[in-house]
Amino acid sequence: xxxTLTPDDHALLLRLMELPTAGPLETGPAGPRPRLxxxxxxxxxxxxGTGFRVVRHAPADPADMDRPDVPAPVRxxxxxxxxxxxxxxxxxRLGPELPAERTVMFNVHLDTVAGDLPVGFDxxxxxGRGAIDAKGPAVALLAGVRAARDRCxxxxxxxxxxxxxxxxxxGGAMGVLGTRPLVERGHTGRLNVFCEPTxxxxxxxxxxxxxxxxxxxxxxxxxxxxxxxxxAAVLLGFLAQHLGRALDAHAGTGAVCVAGLHTGTxxxxxxxxxxxxxxxxxxRADAGRVLESALTEALDEGLDAFxxxxxxxxxxxxxxxxxxxxxxxxxxxxxxxxxxxxxxxxRDLMGRAGIxxxxxxxxxxxxxxxxxxxxxxxxxxxxxxxxxxxxxAHADGEFADAAELDGFADAVARLLTxxxxxxxxRP
Numbered sequence: 001x002x003x004t005l006t007p008d009d010h011a012l013l014l015r016l017m018e019l020p021t022a023g024p025l026e027t028g029p030a031g032p033r034p035r036l037x038x039x040x041x042x043x044x045x046x047x048x049g050t051g052f053r054v055v056r057h058a059p060a061d062p063a064d065m066d067r068p069d070v071p072a073p074v075r076x077x078x079x080x081x082x083x084x085x086x087x088x089x090x091x092x093r094l095g096p097e098l099p100a101e102r103t104v105m106f107n108v109h110l111d112t113v114a115g116d117l118p119v120g121f122d123x124x125x126x127x128g129r130g131a132i133d134a135k136g137p138a139v140a141l142l143a144g145v146r147a148a149r150d151r152c153x154x155x156x157x158x159x160x161x162x163x164x165x166x167x168x169x170x171g172g173a174m175g176v177l178g179t180r181p182l183v184e185r186g187h188t189g190r191l192n193v194f195c196e197p198t199x200x201x202x203x204x205x206x207x208x209x210x211x212x213x214x215x216x217x218x219x220x221x222x223x224x225x226x227x228x229x230x231x232a233a234v235l236l237g238f239l240a241q242h243l244g245r246a247l248d249a250h251a252g253t254g255a256v257c258v259a260g261l262h263t264g265t266x267x268x269x270x271x272x273x274x275x276x277x278x279x280x281x282x283x284r285a286d287a288g289r290v291l292e293s294a295l296t297e298a299l300d301e302g303l304d305a306f307x308x309x310x311x312x313x314x315x316x317x318x319x320x321x322x323x324x325x326x327x328x329x330x331x332x333x334x335x336x337x338x339x340x341x342x343x344x345x346x347r348d349l350m351g352r353a354g355i356x357x358x359x360x361x362x363x364x365x366x367x368x369x370x371x372x373x374x375x376x377x378x379x380x381x382x383x384x385x386x387x388x389x390x391x392x393a394h395a396d397g398e399f400a401d402a403a404e405l406d407g408f409a410d411a412v413a414r415l416l417t418x419x420x421x422x423x424x425x426r427p
Contacts, residue, residue, distance in 0.1 A: 002406065002410045003143055003144050003146075003147035003148075003406065003409040003410040003412070003413040004143070004406045004409065004410075005139065005140060005143045005402065005405055005406055005409060006143070008046075009046075009139050009140075009142070009143050010121060010126075010402075012042065012043070012046050012139050013121075013126060013131075013135060013136055013139040013405075014119060014120075014121060014126070014128075015042055016039050016042065016043065016110070016130065016135040016138070016139070017119045017126070017128035017129060017130050017131060017135055018119050018128075019035045019038055019039045019042075020032065020034060020035055020116065020129075021034045021035060021036045021039050021110055021111050021112050021130070022034055022111065022112050022113060022114040022115075022129075022170070022171075023036070023086075023087050023111050023167060023168060023170065023171050023173070024077055024080070024083055024086070024087075024171075025073055025074070025077060025170070025171025025172055025173055026111075026112075026113055026114040026170055026171040027114050029077070029080065031114070033082070033086045034086055034087065034111065034167075036086065036087060036088065036110060036111060036167055037057075037086075037088055039110050039135075040057065040088065040089075040090040040110060040165055043090065043110065043138065043142075043165055044057070044090060044092060044165075046139075046142060047092050047142055047163065049146075050094065050142060050145055050146045050149060051094050051095075051149070051156055052092040052093065052094045052161075052163065053092065053093055053094075054090065054091070054092060055091050055092065055093045055187075056089075056090070056091040056182075056185075056187070057088055057089075057090045057091070058088050058089070059084040059085055059086075059087055059088045059089070059167075059177070060084055060087075060089070060168075060176075060177040060178070060181045061181070062078070062084065064176070064177065064180070064181045065078055065084075065176065065177065067176075068335065069176075069334070069335040069336055070176050071172055071173065071174055071176065071211070071332060071333035072330075072331075072332040072333065073171070073172055073173075073332065073333075074172075074173055074176060074177065084177060087111070087167035087168055087177060087178070088167060089164065089165065089166040089167050089168075089178045089179075089181075089182060090110075090163075090164070090165040090166075091162065091163070091164055091165075091182060091187050092162070092163040092165070093160060093161070093162050093163075094145065094149075094155075094156045094160060094161040094162075094163075095155070095156040095157060095159065095160035095161060096157075096160060097160070098158075098159070098160040100186075100188060100189050100190055100377060100378070101190045101377065101423070102158065102159050102160060102189075102190070102423055103159070103160045103161070103162060103188075103189030103190060103191075104159065104160070104161050104162070104189045104190070104191045104192075104193070104415075104416060104419055105161075105162040105163075105164065105187065105188050105189040105191070105192045105193070106141055106161070106162070106163050106164070106192075106193045106194075106195060106412075107163075107164040107166060107179060107192070107193070107194045107195065107368060107369075108134050108137055108138040108141060108163070108164070108165055108166070108194075108195040109134050109165075109166050109167070109168075109169035109170070109178065109179075109368065110130075110134070110135060110138060110165050110166070110167070111166075111167045111168060111169055111170050111171075111178075112129045112130045112133065112135070112170060113129070113133075113170050113171075113393075113394045115129060115396070116129065117129045117396065117397075117398060121402075123402075124401060124402055124403075125399050125400070125401050125402065126399060126400045126401075126402065126405075127397070127398070127399050128398065129398055130398070131391070131398050131399050131400040132197055132385065132386040132387075132388075132391040132392075132393050132398060132399065132400040132404075133196070133197060133388065133391075133393035133394065133398070134169075134195055134196060134197075134384065136385065136386075136400035136404075136405050137195040137196070137197070137384045137385055137405070137408060138165060138195065139405070140385060140405040140406070140408045140409040140412070141163065141195055141408075141409070141412055143405075143406075143409035143412075144408065144409040144410065144411070144412025144413045144416070145161055145163075145412060145413075145416065147409065147410070147412075147413040148412065148413040148414075148416035148417050148420075151413065151417055152416070152417050152420050152421070154420050154424055155416055155417075155420050158420065158423065158424055159416075159419065159420045159423050159424075160189075161416065162187055162188070162189060164178075164179065164182050164187060166178030166179050166182065166368070169367070169368050172211070172333065174208075174209075174333065174336060174366075174368075174370075175367075175368035175370070175371055178368070179368035179371050180368075180371045183371045183372060183375065188372070188375060188378055189378065190377065190378060190379065190419075191346065191349065191378075191379055191415075191419055192369075192372050192375075192378055192379065192380040192381075193380075193381060193382075193383050193412075193415070194206075194367055194368060194369040194372075194380070194381070194382045194383070194384075195382075195383065195384045195408075196365075196367050196369075196382050196383075196384045196388075197384045197385060197386040197387050197388045197391060197393060198358060198382055198383055198384050198387075199385075199386065199387055200355065200356075200383065200384070200385055200404075200407055200408055200411050201355070201356045201357060201358045201359075201383070202346075202350045202355050202356070202357055202358060202381040202382070202383045203357075203358035203364060203381060203382040203383070204339070204340070204341040204342070204343075204346065204347070204358075204379075204380065204381045204382075205283070205338075205339055205340050205341070205358075205364040205382075206338065206339040206364055206365070206366060206367050206369040206370050206382060207254060207255075207281040207282060207283050207338055207363075207364050207365060207366045207370075208281065208282060208288065208336035208337060208338045208366060208370050209255075209279055209280060209281040209282070209333065209336070209366050210279075210280050210281075210282075210288060210291075210292065210331065210333050210334035210335075210336070211277065211278070211279050211280075211331070211332040211333040211334075212277070212278045212280065212295055212329060212330070212331055212332065212334075213275050213276070213277050213278075213329075213330045213331075213332050214236065214239060214243075214275065214276040214277075214278070214299060214327065214328070214329055214330075215273075215274070215275040215276075215327070215328050215330065216230070216232040216235055216236055216272070216273060216274050216275070216326050216327050216328075217272070217273050217326055217328070218230025218232060218272030218273060218319070218322065218326045219272040220269060220270060220271060220272045220273070221269075221270040221272070222268075222269065222270070223267075223268040223269060223270065226270045226315055227314060227315050227316075227317070227318065228318070229270040229272050229318070230270075230272040230318060230319045230322060230326060231270050231271070231272070231315070231316055231319045232263045232271050232272055232273055232274035232326075233263040233264075233270075233271055233274060234310075234316055234319065235306060235319055235323055235326075235327070236261055236263065236274050236275070236276045237261065238302070238305075238306050238309070239276060239299065239302045239303075239306065239327075240258055240261055240276055242298065242301070242302035242305060242306075243258060243276075243278065243295065243298050243299065243302060244256075244258045246294070246298035246301070246302070247278075247280075247291075247294060247295065247298060250287075250290070250291050250294055253282060253283055253284070253287040253290075253291070254280060254281040254282040254283055254287060254288075254291060255279075255280070255281040255363070256278070256280055256291075257278065257279040257280070258276075258278050259277055259278070259279065260275070260276065260277030261274070261275075261276045261277075262274055262275055262276075272326075277332075278295065280292075280295065281365075281366055282338065283338060283340070283364065284338060284340070285337065285338060288334075288338075292331075292334065295329075296329065299327075299329055303323050303324050303327060306320060306323050307320045307321070307323055307324070336370060337370050337371070337373040337374065338370055338373060339369045339370050339372060339373045339380060340373075341372075341379055341380050341381065343379045345379055346379030346380075346381060349379075349415070349418055349419060349422065350381065350415070352418045352422075353411070353414040353415040353417070353418040353419075354411075354414055355383070355411055355414070355415065358382075364382075365388065367382060369381075369382050383408075383411070384408060385400065385404040385405055385407060385408035386400055386401075386404050391404075
């Protein structure tokens with residue numbers, strides 16, 4: 001019998017989507033506090049019906065954030081004492097405290113991107129923020145565990161299941177305040193599954209990303225005398241094109257996103273200050289270092305090219321003369337690990353559970369699974385229903401089909417059954 005979500009599961013998902021859980025990095029410092037703890041409490045109550053108990057429900061410690069690879073937006077947000085407190089993470093356990101080799105860990109994030117969407121279910125499709133990323137997968141996960149326990153009484157006795165329901169996956173936090181502290185506290189297993197949309201194919205890879213900000217700090221000018229100021233819009237626009245072309249050669253080893261150019265909004269003013277953001281993902285740590293060097297070199301070359309192109313012009317001569325002194329490169333995020341798990345044990349287990357692999361020629365994406373990189377004796381994969389793009393994750397119209405969630409629940413049940421059988425020495 002296939003695992004399916006019950007009407008109670010449907011009601012739980014609708015309730016979770018009704019609770020706004022976008023964190024402060026998504027909503028801004030003046031935005032509403034997320035009702036994340038309330039959502040996690042509802043999730044824990046539902047999980048208790050399958051036998052899960054709460055083993056931790058708390059935010060990260062401030063000491064967890066005192067590290068050089070913590071993204072700059074997180075470090076800056078820590079000035080607000082409530083920043084961590086309003087973003088707790090929940091750890092549930094089914095079964096006794098067993099060794100990692102007898103434990104399966106599932107990680108799912110209950111925070112979302114910002115943006116209120118109408119919540120509803122028409123009998124076939126769920127609509128709402130978090131439907132596919134990742135409140136829908138979180139509810140389907142519980143349905144899958146419940147079905148596996150019905151099929152396999154040894155689950156919860158000879159094999160334990162840990163669920164991390166975390167904060168801080170969205171908003172550029174990169175899991176440093178949710179997943180990483182839990183991994184480092186040992187809430188992991190021999191098998192570790194991160195519930196993100198993969199069309200229910202297992203993906204044993206996860207990229208990491210770094211964010212650079214190119215900023216210009218010059219003098220403004222009025223529109224009647226534009227030549228007297230520094231034109232950050234022209235300088236940054238030139239650099240955006242130059243960097244985009246220079247970094248295009250590296251797009252094969254990751255994603256190069258040139259974005260976030262901002263100076264001002266008025267038509268009758270020369271803005272001397274502005275910024276340009278670049279987000280650069282990489283599949284290997286060495287590729288990340290190469291990309292970092294390539295950006296630094298391309299920016300240097302771009303400043304030379306700008307000076308050559310605009311020196312002596314009526315409007316931009318001052319900007320050309322001072323461009324190098326006005327421009328600064330700042331890394332808002334870098335030095336994060338990547339996941340590339342090649343353990344054949346995990347591939348064999350997924351095959352026995354009837355779960356197909358992610359195509360080797362299809363690019364991976366970034367998620368909290370990076371923090372399992374280097375954890376000894378652990379196999380890690382990303383697995384979940386739906387598709388980030390096709391299901392409009394992070395966009396208007398986010399949805400999850402009930403059939404997709406049912407399919408993921410059944411995959412979870414099959415995977416847990418296969419793991420339990422193998423752990424207990426049965427084929």
